Amino acid sequence: MPHCLAKELRLPPLPFVSGKYEFVFEAQKEGDETQSLILVRFEEHEFFLRKRYRQKQNDYILKCEKGSKNLPTGIIKGALRVIASYNEDMLITHNLNNDSLKQTLLSPFLKQIHHFSDFHRPFELEIGFGSGRHLLNKARQNPSMFFIGIEIHTPSIEQVLRQIEIQGIENVWIINFDARVFLELLPSSLCQAIYIHFPVPWEKKPHRRVWSERFLHEAMRILDQDGKLELRSDDEGYFLYALEIVLRQKHLQCKINKNLQKEVVSKYEDRWLRQHKDIYDLQVIAMEKKTEKKHNKAFIFPAKVFLRSFDKIPKKVIKTDWFLHIDSFYTSSDFSVLMVSFGDFNQPQSKFLLIPNQGEPRYLGGNPLPTEATHKAHQELLRMIQKGEEIECSD
């Protein structure tokens, strides 16, 4: 994680511009004068740097706020370097050198969620592609088909993006996202196949598994008729867990195989084959076309929010299928900032809500994912933070 440590971290008067970076405001954390957030803009990106005074060490640490970790590291390092350059005499240490152009440039094949909002082309999807060996092979061998690869491990994503460029592959989109959330955002009946090869079994934390009842429902919804969901695993326990979920459904068709040989194998499969491990294969076939599901996805704000004082805002609302947690509150002369997490329990989203003294509030970096759970939490958030509202909340 790029950061710098300094005896003192002073900023020029805000807002100020340095190269392509604009430093907009610094907001102080309510009830904790050791922490503040600095809003930075770089081209179409907006993110927070967090500045924190560490009492024990008597120094300041500056790094990118967690919620902005999807940004290329080169952009974050660039912003930190600007602030470091104003505090050169005070710097203790930093890791801001040696970024390559790759860290700064966004690949045209790396997509964001909004690229999928109007997506209508048939595709195959690979979840947790790791080294990308299976995904890229498939894409190379089937140039007329379109592939989407989803992964949460940034080094794997960077490696696969490099390979896409080197091999001149054009029919793949990559997205850095949690598959458990992503499927809900895809249209119905367009996907031809979903591959989930050697997922992490998460024996001790089963809630982190990609495969669940809800995942299966979403997978069957996005698959076209006769499309298949293909799980391959060397872990018998995970395979049986996945199969049990499938068998609980009323109306599904599935096939199981053991040590089925495949033409294209992933890096993990190759490793297990060399160790003569058994490979379990489960294919679930979508039996019908599904109609598009509809729900209200708008995140609407009133033109002006009359904010209660932070101590009067309830901090938590928990319902059966969604929650809202107001984590902290920051203020500058022109903005209030609320750090919230909300949505589904297994797939919480963290967001900053920027509330200007003048003008409409908005979420930093764009609206949250338009899931039903987040939408309900958003409406509750508005109700809770505004003055003069009745509140009903449960712990």
Ligand SMILES: C[S@@+](CC[C@H](N)C(=O)[O-])C[C@H]1O[C@@H](n2cnc3c(N)ncnc32)[C@H](O)[C@@H]1O
């Ligand atoms: C054991 S590796 C297998 C990689 C590859 N499929 C193979 O067979 O070589 C599992 C991969 O799934 C990714 N992963 C885990 N949870 C995920 C999630 N919720 N969404 C997307 N990818 C995930 C991990 O980062 C990791 O790269």
